[in-house]
Amino acid sequence: MTLQPASGQHQTTDNGSDSRQNLVPPTDRNRIRELENQLTGLLGENERLRTAQQELRAAAAAADAATTAKSELLAHASHEIRSQLQLISGAIDLFRQTRLDETQRHYLDGFQHANELLLCLVNDILDTSCLEAGHLRLESLPFDLAGLVAATGNQLLWQARRKGLELSWQVSPDVPPRLLGDPARVQQVIVNLAGNAIKFTPEGAVTIRVERIPGPRPASSPAMIRFVIEDTGIGIPVDRLGGIFESYDQGPPETPKRFGGTGLGLAIAKGLIEAMDGDITVESSEGRGSRFIVTIPFSLTITGDRQASADGQEKxxxxxxxxxxxxxxxxxxxxxxxxxxxxxxxxxxxxxxxxxxxxxxxxxxxxxxxxxxxxxxxxxxxxxxxxxxxxxxxxxxxxxxxxxxxxxxxxxxxxxxxxxxxxxxxxxxxxxxxxxxxxxxxxxx
Missing domain, CATH: 3.40.50.2300 (Response regulator)
Structure with a gap:
């Protein structure tokens, strides 16, 4: 007698597979397949992400190496170029201490002009690199702002005279005699802005005014100083005002041919001002001149007698x-x-x-x-x-x-x-x- 399995009992097919799979509804089997496929996809995606992460690490390491190489190249190039400029600048200073006739002094002025232009180009390139990389370092030193402005004005005076321009500067009596800040960077801002004004002023005058902005200030920066550099130059077209602080902006194509320069001066000035928690704005009328207004906060130091001499240059x-x-x-x-x-x-x-x-x-x-x-x-x-x-x-x-x-x-x-x-x-x-x-x-x- 042949025994038949009872209803619901376990049975096997001829190929030996478990017949229990037939008990899973088709919709559930489809869902299981979907989940298996999703799991396979996730595992593959995870592998792709791991590979991408490794590639990103390699790219970051390569970028760091490139940055290091760039810094080393800049340091080496800076050392070599500045060392040679040091010799030229120093030789000019020593020659000025000798007896010179008018022709010799004229030649020496030309050498100094070329040397300082070259130095400005080198500094512009290096400073732009530092600002872009976030490597700029600011000092906090006591300095005499009135003396610094006068020394800077005297430094720029010969450039103005070569073009027949009148250059003047004025520091308001309410400006504290001693401030805490980075005098070299403050001077660089003035040189860039006033030098730019001289460059773009065919005739007339360039003025530098410095004053203290009245009103209560936080204890961390009790003195807010305003610098105004104004010229009677060619002015800036309205449609170009928004881009004048961009690196390498030199205005219309004919501008660099006519006036020279790298187009970095204003961008560097803006970067330095912002690094000192300051602000810069510009007002300009094409054909009538421009006015750059800079505000920078400073801390105060112990007030003492001004160290500047009568002409503003510190002896x-x-x-x-x-x-x-x-x-x-x-x-x-x-x-x-x-x-x-x-x-x-x-x-x-x-x-x-x-x-x-x-x-x-x-x-x-x-x-x-x-x-x-x-x-x-x-x-x-x-x-x-x-x-x-x-x-x-x-x-x-x-x-x-x-x-x-x-x-x-x-x-x-x-x-x-x-x-x-x-x-x-x-x-x-x-x-x-x-x-x-x-x-x-x-x-x-």
Whole structure:
């Protein structure tokens, strides 16, 4: 007798598969297949995401490497170019101390004009790179704004006179005599704006006015200063006003041919102003001139007598006592040039050609100040300064001021000099008045 399975009992088909699958409704089986397909798709997508993530990491690493290479290239190019400009600028300063006839002075003015134009081009390119990369570093130093404006005006005066323009500047009496800020960057803003005004003014005048904006201010920046640079130049067409602060904007095609320049000056000025938490606006009438209005907040320092002389240029070298200065610079021409500047101001000078030689001399002799180049053979300026500071610390000596001489415009390079123990830094090319003013400031501390 053949036994038949009871209803609902388990049975198998001829091929051995489990007949229980027939108990799953078709709609559920379809849903299961959909879920399996979705899971397979998710696993594939996850793999694609993992691959994309690896590619992004590789791209980021390549971008970082490119940025590092760019910074190193800029640092090297900056050092080489600025070093040569240092020699030209210094030679001009020394020639001006000799007896010159009118023709020779005229030739020298031409050399100075070409050198400063070249320096402006180099600075524009380097500053634009720093601003775009976010590497700009601002100082917080006490300075005399009235003296700075006068010195800047005198620096630009010869450019205006070459074009037959009248250049004037005025600082309101209510401007505090001493402010805290970055004097070099403030001066750069004025130079860029006033220099631009001179360039685009065929005839007439350029004026620089500085005043304090009245009203209550926060404790962090109690002095709001307004700078107004006005000219009687060609003006700016209304349809171009919105783009004048863009990098490389030079106006119509004929503008660079007629006036020259890189088109970076206004963009850099705006970037510097915004970095100092300031603001810039422009008013212009085509054919009648332009007015640039800048507002920058500053902190106050202890009020003292103005250090500017009657013409606004600080005669710091006259009040600085003679110092024993160690000049550390591997380039002989620059080393001799800096020594000539210092000896002309009655300072005693000793020289070293690398960090190791400087360290040996520092340990054997007494110095009041060290001027330390950064990029040198045998031992660089960073290493030498750290070793110098450690030697002072071990012997309980008062730190001697060390001024880094750097051709680098990167924020990271400025921070390195501070981390190494430098008191301050000067960027090449180093002007005689800037060098002597820095030495005098350190001598008074």
């Amino acid at each position: 710091a070298s006259e009040s600085a006592p003679p110092l024993r200065v160690l000049v550390v610079e591997d380039a002989e021409d620059i080393r001799l040039l800096i020594a000539a500047f210092l000896r002309g101001a009655s300072h005693q000078v000793r020289s070293a050609v690398n960090g190791q030689e400087a360290l040996d001399m520092f340990m054997a002799e007494d110095f009041d100040l060290v001027l330390m180049d950064i990029q040198m053979p045998v031992m660089d300026g960073y290493t030498a300064t750290r070793a110098l500071r450690e030697w002072e610390r071990q012997r309980g000596r008062t730190p001697v001021p060390v001024v880094a001489l750097t051709a680098c415009a990167e924020k990271s390079d400025s921070l390195k000099t501070i981390e190494a123990g430098c008191t301050s830094h000067l960027s090449k090319p180093i002007r005689k008045d800037t060098l002597l003013r820095t030495v005098a400031e350190l001598a008074r501390q």
